[in-house]
Amino acid sequence: MERLMGPIKLILLVLLFHGISTGKLMAEKTEEAPNVLLIITDQQTADAMSCAGNQYLKTPALDKLASSGIRFTRNYVTQPLCLPFRSSLQTSRYPHELGIENNQMKIKGEFPMLGNLMMAAGYQCYYIGKWHVGTSPQKAGYENYDNVGKDDAKTEAAINYLGQEHDHPFFLTVSLMNPHNVCELARANADGSNLPDGRIALPPSDLGKLPPLPTNFKVSSNEPSVIRVAQNNSFKQYPTADWNELTWRQYLWGYYRLVEKVDAEVGRILRALEESTYGKNTVVLFTSDHGEGIAMHHWNQKQVLYDQVTRVPLIISWEGKTSKKVYSGLVSNALDIPVTILDIAGVENPIGMRGQSLLPVIKGNNIQQRVYVVSETMFAEGAKPLGGKGRMIRTKKYKYCIYDNGENREQLFDLEKDPLEMNNLAKNINFCDVLAKHRKLIKNWAEQVRDSDFCYGY
Numbered sequence: 001m002e003r004l005m006g007p008i009k010l011i012l013l014v015l016l017f018h019g020i021s022t023g024k025l026m027a028e029k030t031e032e033a034p035n036v037l038l039i040i041t042d043q044q045t046a047d048a049m050s051c052a053g054n055q056y057l058k059t060p061a062l063d064k065l066a067s068s069g070i071r072f073t074r075n076y077v078t079q080p081l082c083l084p085f086r087s088s089l090q091t092s093r094y095p096h097e098l099g100i101e102n103n104q105m106k107i108k109g110e111f112p113m114l115g116n117l118m119m120a121a122g123y124q125c126y127y128i129g130k131w132h133v134g135t136s137p138q139k140a141g142y143e144n145y146d147n148v149g150k151d152d153a154k155t156e157a158a159i160n161y162l163g164q165e166h167d168h169p170f171f172l173t174v175s176l177m178n179p180h181n182v183c184e185l186a187r188a189n190a191d192g193s194n195l196p197d198g199r200i201a202l203p204p205s206d207l208g209k210l211p212p213l214p215t216n217f218k219v220s221s222n223e224p225s226v227i228r229v230a231q232n233n234s235f236k237q238y239p240t241a242d243w244n245e246l247t248w249r250q251y252l253w254g255y256y257r258l259v260e261k262v263d264a265e266v267g268r269i270l271r272a273l274e275e276s277t278y279g280k281n282t283v284v285l286f287t288s289d290h291g292e293g294i295a296m297h298h299w300n301q302k303q304v305l306y307d308q309v310t311r312v313p314l315i316i317s318w319e320g321k322t323s324k325k326v327y328s329g330l331v332s333n334a335l336d337i338p339v340t341i342l343d344i345a346g347v348e349n350p351i352g353m354r355g356q357s358l359l360p361v362i363k364g365n366n367i368q369q370r371v372y373v374v375s376e377t378m379f380a381e382g383a384k385p386l387g388g389k390g391r392m393i394r395t396k397k398y399k400y401c402i403y404d405n406g407e408n409r410e411q412l413f414d415l416e417k418d419p420l421e422m423n424n425l426a427k428n429i430n431f432c433d434v435l436a437k438h439r440k441l442i443k444n445w446a447e448q449v450r451d452s453d454f455c456y457g458y
Contacts, residue, residue, distance in 0.1 A: 033122070034318070035282040036341055037273060038173045040089075041262050042082065042130060042180035043302065045291035046075065046311040048259045056211040057256035061267030062315065065286060067324050069317025070361060075331040076373045076394060080290035080302045080309045084376070087134045088334035089289075090114045092353035095376055096451050100134050104383035107134035112350040114338045115141025118171045121347045126161060129154040129175035142173075150197045151176045155265045159272040170278075171341070176265055179258035182251070182292055186300045187239055190250035192257070200257040203250035210249035211256065214296045216420035217248075222427060223297075225406035226388040227304055230379035233386040237301050248295050255294060280319050283344055283362075287333045288312040296420070303379050305392040305401045305411075306421055310375045316340075322362055330370040330394060331358070354449070371395065374445055376454075391454060393442040400438035404455040412438065 047054050051063040051071065078088040083103045084095035091098060091111045099108030115125045119141045126144040127137055129151075137145035148157050158174045181195045192200040204210055219228075231238040240248070266286070273279050291309040293299030302309050314333050316322065332355065339355035340362075342348070349355070360367045372395045379386035390403040399421070401411040410426040412435055425431040443456055 033169045033346070034344060035169050035278050036118075036123075036171045036344060037269075037282050037284045038171075038337070038341070039266055039269060039284070039286045040129075040173065040175045041266075041286075041288045041313075042175075042177055043182060043290060043292045044179055044259060044262070044288035044313060045294055045308045046073070046313050047308075048179070048256070048292075048294075049313055052313070054256075056252070057259050059259065059263040061263045061270055062286065062313070065266075065270060065284065065315050065317050068319070069284070069315050069322045070325045070327050072314040072316075072327045072329075072331045072333075072358075074328055074373075074394075075287070075312060075314035075333050076310050076375055077290050077312055078332060078334040078374070079376045079378075080304070081377070081380075082130075082132045082289055083134060085289045085334050086132050089337060090133055090135075090140050092335050092338040092349070092355040094335075094354065094374070094449055094451070096453065097449060098134060101376075101378040101389070102380040102383055103132070105134055112353070113140040114341065115171070117141070117342060117347055117350070118345060119143075121342075121345045122168055123171045123345060124166055124168045125171045127173045127175070128157045128161070129173075130177055131175070151178055151262060151265045152198070155268050158269050162269075162272045162276045162278065166278075169345075171345075174269055176262050178262035178265075179255055179292065181258055182255045183237075183301060185254045185258070186251055187236065189239070189243070190247050190254055192254045195258075198261065200254060200261065203253045205246065205250075207246065207249065209253075210246075211252045213245065213248060213252075214294065214420075216296050216422050217298065218422070219297055220411075220422045220424055222408045222411075222424040224390075224401070224403045224408045224411060226379070226390070226403045226409075229406065230303070230386040230388065231299070233379075234381045237381055238299075240298065240300055251300065252295055255292060283316065283318040283321075283341075285337060285341070286313065286315045287337065303377050305375060305377055305390050307399070307415075307419075310392065310394075316358065316362055318362055323364075327361055329361075329367075330373045330396070332370070332373045372441060372445070374442070376451075389454060391442060391446075391451075391456075393438055393445065395438065395441070398434060398438060400435070400442065402439075402442070402456065402458075410435070410458065 049059045049062045051066040079095045084100045127142040128146050177197050290302045296308045335355035339349050340358040343357040343359040375392040377390045388405050392401045399413045403409045412425040413421045
């Protein structure tokens with residue numbers, strides 16, 4: 001009997017070790033396949049959060065998310081317009097590569113799509129809310145697609161989904177509408193009584209109760225003429241020509257209320273996640289598709305290449321992996337979010353995707369920071385052109401913009417000394433070398449990504 005004990009013990013140890021190893025492998029497998037929750041708002045500029053220092057609104061949900069995650073302060077869109085950006089987000093490619101310039105176009109050609117790639121990796125993909133991509137949700141890999149009505153209904157659908165049991169890891173996108181309703185607010189001359197996605201209170205008429213005009217309310221020096229041509233060509237989009245100070249400030253007040261309104265919906269979704277069984281194994285990403293003029297440079301809405309329109313929020317939180325941090329490296333959310341999500345899921349990026357994974361940043365590691373990010377634009381009302389196209393390249397210190405027609409076609413800003421973009425240095429002889437460097441950078445980019453239809457002549 002004693003002779004048998006040795007082999008038996010050995011077998012038991014092997015079985016025990018095997019069980020531990022199997023359990024470890026299963027744990028590692030679970031760890032490698034977290035759930036992903038992507039929340040997108042519409043038309044939210046980067047500084048429209050109280051955690052970003054804005055004292056004219058309160059965003060407790062986003063503040064809480066930022067307190068447990070990473071807030072990216074230099075995050076730019078590929079194009080400050082809904083459909084081009086959202087198409088980029090599903091492909092990690094620039095809008096011009098997809099054949100898209102405005103809100104009325106379809107993707108030209110076949111490209112790997114985020115939903116399909118995640119589904120092939122074993123994820124259950126569910127998309128709730130505004131789509132506005134140049135192809136169908138089903139073709140992009142979202143067999144479960146639900147464009148329910150207003151934002152509160154989208155939130156209810158998300159809460160219901162998070163309360164269910166899922167046999168596979170999920171990739172859930174919740175695409176909310178607000179604060180996009182600021183467009184309707186502007187068209188009603190800042191009267192918030194008849195908005196399509198829920199009313200807000202009527203704005204005060206007392207200037208003392210309204211946000212002040214921004215410091216850069218005035219038009220910047222040597223501004224490209226095409227910007228005001230576009231503004232004057234569309235009263236529907238830019239109805240601000242006759243606004244007085246009161247109307248501008250009421251519009252700002254209303255915009256901040258719409259941000260607070262959507263923040264409340266984000267809070268409901270995040271609470272549902274916390275109360276579910278998925279909270280500890282879900283990566284949360286929050287961003288917006290483009291910004292809003294917020295009265296800077298006498299601008300409302302989008303499409304222009306100033307920072308308030310091209311720079312938007314990005315927060316990533318993963319329990320146990322991230323801690324509160326502010327990351328100031330350059331990020332292109334439509335390019336970088338898809339490859340980051342694929343990296344989280346353990347999926348190799350298809351050739352041709354332009355993004356850089358932020359997973360190392362999430363895990364507290366260093367990455368080779370981007371030298372620049374690029375945004376494109378086309379001024380349009382639907383499919384109707386309003387005057388021109390533009391390109392923007394943002395480096396660590398400077399921003400260079402070029403438009404394809406008109407006077408003063410170029411802009412150059414030193415964003416360290418002039419973050420409000422008031423002093424155009426493009427004609428300043430002291431910045432000839434900086435201008436030449438950025439002209440070369442954007443031309444090299446254009447060659448790499450075959451941006452051949454834009455006029456880069458000076």
